[in-house]
Amino acid sequence: MSNVLEAKNISVAFGGLLAVNSVDFDIPKRKIVSLIGPNGAGKTTLFNVLTGLYKPSVGTISYEGKDITDLPPHKIASIGIARTFQNIRLFGLMTAQENLLVAMHSKLKSGITSTILRTPKQRREESEAEDKAQYLLDYVGVGKWTYEFARNLSYGDQRRLEVARALALDPKVLLLDEPTAGMNPQETGVFIDFVRRLVSEKDISVMLIEHDMKVVMSVSERITVLDQGEKIAEGTSDQIKSNARVIEAYLGRAKEGRA
Template sequence: MNVLEVRGVGKQFGGLVALDKVDFDVRKGSITAVIGPNGAGKTTFFNLVTGVYRPDCGEILFDGRSVVGLRPDRVTALGLARTFQNIRLFADLSVVDNVLIAMHRRLTSGILDILLNRRKTRIEERRALGEVYGLLEYLGLEPWINEPAKNLPYGIQRRLEIARALATRPKLLLLDEPAAGMSPRETRELTDLIRRLRDDFDLTVLLIEHDMKLVMNISERIMVLDYGRAIAEGTPEEIRSHPKVIEAYLGHSAVS
């Protein structure tokens, strides 16, 4: 069963074709990767799936429902969450508050309830904080709970972004270059974490990544983009030896 189905999706910026009628499926419960050289269209693909951009053509189905034209917050409400290539945390807010913000869509108290400090609001707040502390413990972020996000080490900021995404209770988690800037040890820990997230939270994971060792170790299927076109799709073993993939990364002479 597919949780995400992309059919003939294209996006153009002026004269630049960022994505050229891409077809792609993501199976429920899988760990799937999107790879390709810089400028291949990977982040554009994520932005189309999450509602940041609207495609010029094609269809995007999440859990059987079209998400084309929906705002990013509505896409998130359906169960699709993401992290970003360039970390986007609330720098001056604490670790707890960064994650708590992501839970706002699941809270029902209005402004009047908050001003009057109603019992319903207090119960919701306690429940939300309990869930946030649970996520922070799971991700090993307890030592930094009250620390402003801007003071965190880089690898910990990446984990905080994941915690914030998990707070929305997603079905599909999109990770945009989660290993960027990490040390080899941090990358190994991230690989283990992604597997645990999939299993423990019953998630489907879709990631963009340049670290080919991580991709080949963790992915069950891979799509390769080059100049906005999907040039290959398959298992890590199939992708590793695919002539078009080798050419895209190393040039025509490498294939010859």
């Protein structure tokens, strides 16, 4: 199968408001796809559905052929769907290393008694986890902040640390919610190169929510456009650029006099 994740006919309703309306999409293996759309289009809602935070009112999500629609969030995370947040949500008063170790929670096995007794097995597991954490911190480029509280890191480093934390879950799918928000063009370039490297080096597929069109157009294999909860277009960057409905959603129609 070439798609690692498939979502079919997803609808999410909050009371009477239909935040997402019958959206289909899939994430192909080891590719970068993007989700774009004006504010309030339902992009983050869709991420929240994929990670189990919201249950879709209608529709199914399958991951590697298995139906995961009804799994709780922590299960979904532990089987390999990791995400970052639009507004960074690190564990601020925990060190960079601890942030990653928390994400390894489901991979680690030691229980209460072995932790209290500090059995050799538990100690080995901990030191292996710490090594892996250090590897990931180095990989994203914040390796020197291992023992610093996450909240003390600079904005860009916090973004990077969040990606490292997501990677600590050993994900197959990485959902990045506006990862370059607040970065300057140079930082953005570095970050996008990093995401490309990630996909080529690890067995990971990336889905990106992004407002920076330059980034979206350059990096995405495929772009899905949402507007007011509905999928209005899907295709390569060239197709999207010339799609009339997309232009309308972003710029409005000239006739109606909307800006």
